[in-house]
Amino acid sequence: MTMKNLVHCALLAAAIAAPLAGRADSLPIPAGAPPSFQAECGGCHLPFPPALLTAADWRRVMARLDQHYGDNASLDAQTRGEIEAFLVRHAATRDKMAGQGDPPRLTATPWFQREHRKVPASLWRDARVVSASNCAACHERAAEGSFRERELTLPELQRRSKDRHH
Ligand code: HEC
Ligand code: HEC
Structure with a gap:
């Protein structure tokens, strides 16, 4: 690879990484969300962006929908499964996105507190x-x-x- 190509590659990599690293002000719901996500998780509050909690946290949230922060948000097994798969697929992977509480809260992650x-x-x-x-x-x-x-x-x-x- 020539020097010019190397520089080009580095710039391209930076451009691709930028939205992930820098732009925390845009958190759209990822494409491919099952319609049930908006319908079932957007009725009582905003359908929260999956990227605000880790996969382990989302599993804990989805395992306890009958005791959902003082509310009952129970779903049938199939709907629950498809929503959990979607959340886990787009979950955060960084430690600073680990929630706290039982079930965990995305407003209690180190990231949220810092922002x-x-x-x-x-x-x-x-x-x-x-x-x-x-x-x-x-x-x-x-x-x-x-x-x-x-x-x-x-x-x-x-x-x-x-x-x-x-
Ligand atoms: C009491 C008001 C308040 C509430 C409620 C609130 N925020 Fe914020 N949020 C702020 C302020 C103020 C900032 C800092 C803005 C700045 O300085 O850029 C901020 C920053 C952010 C940022 C970073 C934006 C950037 O420019 O990088 C994100 C993302 C965000 N909030 C998401 C959320 C989400 C998701 C919720 C709900 C779970 C929420 N906020 C609830 C006031 C609030
Ligand atoms: C019957 C109403 C209801 C439904 C339906 C519902 N929620 Fe909630 N949810 C709540 C309430 C109430 C809270 C607590 C709000 C608070 O304390 O500020 C909450 C809080 C949360 C929080 C924690 C927010 C924080 O404070 O950090 C998450 C995450 C969450 N819900 C995810 C979901 C998901 C995912 C679904 C769909 C499977 C869902 N919710 C469906 C009522 C509901």
Whole structure:
């Protein structure tokens, strides 16, 4: 391989790796999701992006749907199986995506805590937010898998990001 080709390959590899490493603000639901995922996991809250928990965590979530964070989200075996396979297929592989709790919470991973370290503690319990799992309370386009800074909804958060740019 020539030097020029080598450089070309390295650039190409970087371009492919970039969306995975850098762009944490885009978390669309992966293609090929079974229709049951949106229907069954999007009824009570956002259908959470599979990439926010590890495969082991998703298995734990799906094994306990009858005791789902104080709710009952039970499914028939076939639907449960196809949703679990989809979640596991697109699950995170990095340690910082390991959830905590029983069943595990994606709002308690080291990654989530770090991305949200600047959110004032009082805001998590604010009446407009209620719970950290209520992504759309702060992220205007959460349902579309978009979590960009300029799409933050609450005035407190907008003021903060404006300060930074002026
Ligand atoms: C009957 C309503 C209901 C259904 C259906 C439901 N959930 Fe939930 N889910 C909840 C509630 C309530 C919570 C807890 C919310 C909170 O404490 O902020 C929750 C929380 C979660 C959390 C943890 C979020 C966090 O705080 O980190 C995950 C992950 C989750 N659900 C996944 C799923 C999946 C996957 C499905 C589909 C198989 C599903 N849910 C279906 C009601 C439901
Ligand atoms: C109380 C408001 C609030 C809630 C609720 C919230 N977030 Fe955030 N989120 C923020 C703020 C503020 C930031 C930091 C924005 C910045 O500085 O770029 C952030 C950052 C992020 C980022 C990184 C964006 C980037 O530019 O890299 C992602 C991804 C994200 N949140 C996803 C979620 C998900 C998924 C949920 C629900 C499970 C959620 N957030 C719930 C306020 C919130």
